[in-house]
Structures are given as structure tokens and as C-alpha cells.
Amino acid sequence: MHYSYILSTALCFASFALSHTLPARNSPALPPSQDPWYTAPDDLLSYPAGSIIRVRPDPLSTYAAIGTNLTSASYNILYRTTDGNDLPSFAVTTLFVPVSKSTSSKKSQGLVSYQIPYNSPTVDASPSWTLSTELNSTFSDIAALLEQGWYVSVTDFEGPNATFAVGVAEGHAVLDGLRAVTESSSSPACESSKAWKIGLWGYSGGSIASEFAAELRATYAPEIEIAGVAIGGLPTPVAAVLKAVNESPYAGLIVSGLWGYANAFPVVESYLLSRLTDEAKVSGNFTAGRNMTIIQIFATYPNVDVYSYFIGGEDDIFASPLLQHFWDTQGTMGVHGLPDMPMYVYKAIEDLLAPVQDTDTLVEKYCAEGQAAAARKEGGAQILYERNTIGGHVAEEINEDEAAVEFLSNAINGKLGAGWPGSGGCVVRNVTVGTDTAPDW
Template identity: 25%
Template sequence: MAPTVARLPHLFLSVLAVVTLAAAAVFAGAGGASAAPVPAFYQPPADVPATPGSILRSEPSPLAFSIPAGGGAFPATGTRIMYASTDVTGAPIAVTGTYFEPAIAWAKPGPRPIISMAVGTHGQGDQCAPSRLFNSVIQYGGGLDVMVQYEIAAIYAAVAQGIPVVVTDYQGLGTPSVHGYLNRVGQANAVLDAARAAIDLKSLPDNTPVGMWGYSQGGGAVAGAAELQAQYAPELNVRGTYAGAPPVDPLKTLALAEGGILTGAVGYALNGVYADYPEARPELDRVLNNAGKSLLRETANQCVPETLARYAFQRTSVWTSSGRPLGEVATASPVLKRIFDQQRIGTLTPEAPILIVASNSDDVVPWSSSREVAREWCGRGATVQFTTFPLPQILPGTAASHGIPEFFGIPTALGWMIDRFTQVPQSRCVIA
């Protein structure tokens, strides 16, 4: 498959991690990022409306890669938004994001659609929020606190077809609450409510065709949204979902990532569990040693490159009181096992078609888990296309084999999504 964009997002992060690991000696005296004051836009109102998807506020968001054109910008005009969503308990919360209005018109058959996009792992610090990065692409806060907005290629590929895109920041990224990393319900709600918010913002017809798109963490978020849509947002006219390398089973993902470049991201997940599930707090306090508790404190304010630089290639056993890997510890704990099982995607069935793409050599998200969920959904009558992205092992443990398909898969995913918007017939179940 020929490349159409001149960069490899996750591979870039892998290279960046090696560079920052080498630079760590220089910055050895520099502490991790600390929580900065929350900008006024990101401060939620005292009372968040109970209507999910309603716009709470918006403002222009000048995009780094755009030029003024005809009263707007090319290739898109950005609007920063805050909208109402719900957390894992069903309580109203405020979530931020960005809406991209294309400079060109939708020229395909049928009404103009929108895509609700969920990003891959950015980190847990508020400075990592996608909506903050679209204005500069690179965020630097001193020391190892750096972040690159690597989702621009997919967004601009869509707006180049005249498709508006709305990108959620997820719960707790940008806003003061804790980001529930890999939380199935919280992430899914944020994606579905972003679509509602885009419709509200632009006063679009209620039956506007909606697509959902995400890779890695984003793939899990949209896969969760696909199976929760019928009960959470049944009014949305979802035509299809593209879920690339979705971490559908957090415990299996943790086991595969053990000792790899993204091991430190377990801190994001545990911080989310600690915040969202009060019953887990005594258990986490018991099973984590001082180093593990330090991991949680430090990663809470980090973007992913700093987490890579500080925690890459470590074993999770160094963070547990028992000296056993965290996956084993969580499986042995009834409280933690129940919570992690609740994050497993595949317990419900998507009503709209879904495309899952996964690399057979993925060293972060298990290919077998993605394929298993595709088979389960097919068996329950869903319309599913599962495509294996063939790759040899490339620098095992560095996430290269995980990240490369995100970049190279954009043309295929976008073509598939446009077919769903234009209602091209699709085979009900294709596993390849």
C-alpha cells in the first residue's frame, strides 16, 4: 500500500522516545510535569446540563496547519468546544474538544456526514489535551514535558473530502478531572456526545450521517461507542465505525505491553481506576509499593513522550508489593478483576457496520483479541470487517509494529467510511 502522508505518527513517537531516553541524563535533575492552572475555557460550569451533547461554550481555535481563506481557513476552520457528557456513574460532566469545518464542500451522494474522532494515547496531563495541541502541534513545558499532535493526518484526510470532524479530548484531558484512560463507558460516551455536540454546534439535521474513527486508545473508544450507541445515543444516525488496533481487553493488552516501550501507560489506567471506582482505592493502596504509588503520581501529569522516557522497558513487577506483574495481581484481586472486566469490549453488539484493522505483529495491542471480538460480533449478527495488516516484527517492544498501520491505513479506512456514508452495500461478516 503506497503512503500518501509524509510521516509515521507512532513510529515518530518511538524515535522520539529513544531520543528523550538518551536526553534523560541531561535532564536528570528535572522533575516531571506538574499540574498547571486550568485555562478559563477549560473550567467547567458549576452546573453541567443533564442533556448529553449540549454545547456549553465554544470559541475560535486557530489551527497550526491552516491558512486564511474566504472568511474561514483552508483546509479547515477550527472551533474549540465544551460539551456535556456523562461519566461512568451517569453523572453529568463537561468534556472539551475541537470541531473542524472543511473549506470544501461534500461532493459525494447523500447528505453531508460528520466524523467523531477519538485520538490515540496522548497522556494524562491536561497539557496533552488534543484541543490544546491543534493550535501549535508541539507542546513543550520544559524538561521532558513535550507532546506532538500526531493525529493531524487522519483529520485532514477527512476534511479534504469535505467531511467535518469533531475530536474529543476525553473525560479529564484539559478539564480538571482525572482522565479515565481506557475506561470503556467514559470514553464511549465522550465520542458519542462529541457527535451530538457537533450537530448542536452547527444546527445540523438530527439524522446527519455519523461515522466514528479511532486508532489504538481511540480504536478502543470508538469500538466501545459502537456497541453502546444503541442504548446511550439511539437517535444518532451512525453509518459506520473504524476501530484500528483497539485495546478491547485491558488485561491482555497489559500482558503484551509488559516490559515494552508503553509500560508506563499503566499509570494512566490505574489513575483512572483510582478516580472512577472508589472501591478500588484500598486495593490499589495495598497491592502497589512505593515505586508503584510514585508511578501513579508522576504519570498523572505527564504526556506520553515523558512517560516513555521515564518508564519504557520496565517490568510492572517493580511496582507491586508482591513482586508479581500487575496483570497477575489484578487478576488475583476480585475487586480489580471485576473493574478490568467491565472495560472489556465485546459484551454488546454494534448495530452499525464496523471495520477493525489490526497488525499481526502488533507489540502493544494483541491482534488475537481484536480478531476474537470481531468473531464474537459476527456471531451475534453484527456487520463486521476484520482486516489483518501484515507486518514483520519491526523493532519489537518499540510500538513500531503498532503505529505503522495507523498511518498507512488512513486511505483504506477513509474509503471504507465514505462507502458507508454513500450506502455502498457491504458483506455482513468478513474476517481476513
């Protein structure tokens, strides 16, 4: 990329720095719970959804760890969004500026919002803080996107309260992150005539945020045009995952998920605490998980019967009308609108964490709704759904990475074609992709 273009980009963000309280680069790096930068302004209500509150160079300089041959800078952008209660909140995204020239049109620039499955009920697990430590295994995905010449936005989509798996809030955070990034290109220092070609990518917990963003786009952020969405390992409905992983190596996902909903909805917190057994109250085994990253959670709760912490066992979680309301409205894909952009969906048939039949059902629903919409000449679903015969949930995160990037490349560069996939509509097929054959347990 020409130096003049890099300078233009730097000036673009510098201009926002002047009006969005940009701290000095040598400001100390602190976890979000201790960093005053991660706070809402007193006048948060005056900020429209998606507007930038403040910007700073990433104090961890994560771009350097990913590779200065790929990215020239990383910025933290704090912006206004809307939580699961439809109340004003904020979120952060870490934006990586590419070094190489974009493969897109000279009049457009590629941007991918990449959602990492950080799956934790503590704000100190947010990617803007842990990306260079616990989440550095995702560097290869970010690098693959940067190699295309795209900007990459890595969102802290769980927000300041770490509302893990609360799909509506996460979808809002993704869409508002896109608003914030594209707003940052509208100053005189930027190429304001340059259009953005936008893609979304997320696996597992990251697919919750990405998929809900796709569903909510038309009603929440209709001005944001999305060229394509790649989502894998979909954990829907959330209740199905909570049933599937108990007493497995990934039982901690139940602890993380329950606390995510408790963080979002105080009534859920009150209910869960009221149903704890005396032993669980004394030991603190359940409550301890609220302040853990997902790596700590997996280390603490392997093969645990999480429902033994509750007086009524599983019934306290799955027979509760209160919790069922939230599972239905916040944790189930397919109920907030029909995605109106091309989608690449991928799933391991032997996925034990998030059973494949639930993704099958979701895709069938989308395809049926899409056919009805097409008959009314209102557009329709464009979905390629690949069911992988190799590996389980964990293996699939790597096995179809290359296919996801290829799809995003074609979508962003306008190479999918009007009839994609096939003759249009939906294509569902079994594939054998990748080399990781490991089962989940």
C-alpha cells in the same frame, strides 16, 4: 465552497456564541488544568447529555496549522456527558470546518468523529490543548478527512479527569460530542434541514472510545445514526494489554492505564496506593506518571517492570477482584451491545501491544451475535476485518490509514451497498497492506 456557505457556517457558530459564553479570540491559551473555560457550570445537572455548555474559536487556531486550504476554522465546544460512574460530567471537542465542498448529497453533510490515542492520565494531554504540539503527527489523518469535505470532530474523550481506557465514559463522550456538534447546526443561522452522515475513526487508544461508542449507541444515543466505524489496533481487553507490554518499550502504558482507572474510580486509587512497596512510595516512580503525557511516559518507563512497584507484583493487578471488576465492565469490548452499523476493523497479525487473538475473539463474538440477530430479523453485524501480515501495532497505525478513509468515504456517501461486505454479515481476511514492516520490539 461558496463564500455564502462559509458565512452561513460562521453565523451558525456565532449564534451559539451569544448564548454559550464565547470568549474573545485573543484570550490567552492555557492548558486545561489552568483554563477556567474548562470547567463545569454550577448547574451541570440541568444540562441534558450532549447539550452545549459553551463554545469558542480554538485559541490555538489549529486549523491554520493543518492548512487553510483544507479548513476555514476550528472551534472548541464544551458539552455535557456522562462518566464511568453514570454521573454528569463534561468533555470538549475541537471541530474543524472544511473548506472544500462535501462529496455527500446536497441534503447531507459528512461528519467524522476522530479519536486520537492520547493515552494519558493528565487532562493537560487533551487534544484540544496538545493537538498542535505533541499530537501534530495526526494532522495527516485530519487533513485526509477534511479533503473529503467533511467536518471533523476531535474529541477529548477522556474527559476532565483524564480517565484513560475507561471505555464506557469514553464511548459516552464520543456520542455526546456528536450530539453537541449536530445540535450546533440547529439554529436559524444553519441549514437545519441538512442531515448528517456520521463516521467514527480511531486507532489503538482511540479505538477504545470509538468502539465503545458503537456498542453504546443503541441504548445511550439512539437518535444518533452512524454510517460507519473504522477501528484499528483494538486494545481489548485492557488487562491483556497490561500483561503484554510489561518490560517492553511501551511499559509506560501500564502506568497510564492504572492511573486512568484511578482517576475514574477513587476506590481504585486507594487500592493501588495501598499496594505500593515502600521503595515505590519513597521514589515516587509510579505516582509521577499521573501527570505525564504519553510521550513523557514512554520516555520515563521504557523496559521497566512496572509490577515491581507493587507489594504483590502482578497478582496485585490481575488477581484483585476489585480491579477485575473494572477490567470486565469498563475495559472489555463486546459486553455493552452489538454495534448496528458497518464496521471496518484492522489489525496487524504481529501486534505485540494488543495481541491479535483478542481482536479475533471479539469479531467472532460480534459475528455470531449478528447471525442470531439476523435470524430474528433484527438486523445483524456488518464487519470487514482485515488482519495485516505487515508490521506491528505501531506500523499498522499508518499502513491501513488509506483503507480506513476509503471505507469511511464509501459509508458516508452511501456506496457500501446493502450487501456489504460481500453478501452481508462478516468477512475476515488476511491482507498485505503498507510499507512499514517494523516490529513493535
